[in-house]
Amino acid sequence: MRVDNIISQYLSELKGIKNASDNTTSAYSSDLKQFQEFLELKNIIKINKITKKHIRLFIVNLNFKNNSTTTIARKLTTLRSLFLFGIKNGIIEQNPLKDIKNPKIKRKIPETLSLDSYEKIIKLLSDKEENKNNLKLISIFELLYGSAIRVSELCNLNIGDIDLSNRSIKVKGKGSKERYVPIGTKSITALEKYLDSLQFISKELPLFLAKNGNRIYPRIIQKHVKEQMQKVSDISKKSPHILRHSAATHMLDRGADLLGVKEILGHENLSTTQIYTHVSIERLKKTYNTSHPKS
Numbered sequence: 001m002r003v004d005n006i007i008s009q010y011l012s013e014l015k016g017i018k019n020a021s022d023n024t025t026s027a028y029s030s031d032l033k034q035f036q037e038f039l040e041l042k043n044i045i046k047i048n049k050i051t052k053k054h055i056r057l058f059i060v061n062l063n064f065k066n067n068s069t070t071t072i073a074r075k076l077t078t079l080r081s082l083f084l085f086g087i088k089n090g091i092i093e094q095n096p097l098k099d100i101k102n103p104k105i106k107r108k109i110p111e112t113l114s115l116d117s118y119e120k121i122i123k124l125l126s127d128k129e130e131n132k133n134n135l136k137l138i139s140i141f142e143l144l145y146g147s148a149i150r151v152s153e154l155c156n157l158n159i160g161d162i163d164l165s166n167r168s169i170k171v172k173g174k175g176s177k178e179r180y181v182p183i184g185t186k187s188i189t190a191l192e193k194y195l196d197s198l199q200f201i202s203k204e205l206p207l208f209l210a211k212n213g214n215r216i217y218p219r220i221i222q223k224h225v226k227e228q229m230q231k232v233s234d235i236s237k238k239s240p241h242i243l244r245h246s247a248a249t250h251m252l253d254r255g256a257d258l259l260g261v262k263e264i265l266g267h268e269n270l271s272t273t274q275i276y277t278h279v280s281i282e283r284l285k286k287t288y289n290t291s292h293p294k295s
Contacts, residue, residue, distance in 0.1 A: 148247035160203025
């Protein structure tokens, strides 16, 4: 079978049967297109003609183009999925990536926003609470930090996903998997004020709208978050995901169960959540080094 045909079949299954998100499908499609273009330069158009040597040459090519180890690992993961699809459907017999391992990734410890800085943002916004836009911004911050949800999950929320009586929200995460996330008292108060400010409420309507009346999208959220963070913090990265990092770290700092934090964040693997334990340990070390007389 031609490489372009199996890629097309694989992406159709990814989107249709596996119900992958648009972001995931787009990333896989981009990776596979790059791989296909590389193969064409080697005059390889049939999937069963690909060998371990071609995979290694592809990795060399990626390194030559200064791709990070994280990017290379992701692209190899994409290729593994493609070849496993081929084997499962009897298109190929062997996986050329079988003995090729992903490059080791040194995971960066994520930056976090201090609780004091977060509370300063809420106070600045609350000082002009009569401004309807500020009511919306407070609710956005309270959900990103208070419930530690992703910016894409926030944008996808409908009014009907908010259950104030049960103190929870229904979130559609990666792979369209749904989970219920608790919301705290401060977040509930912020949401109640925001919902009261809306002229029309329907469960099917998006929770947050852009100025043009359409569902709000991540770039708008990123702009607002950056603007507010610049007022209170000098951390290098000022993005919505920092609020998620901060929430997870602060929960663990205060003795939260790792498995519980995993469920709140919607992580598939515990190893993904464990990065936040390293953040907490590093914070403890810093406190020790700056405070302990024997440090």
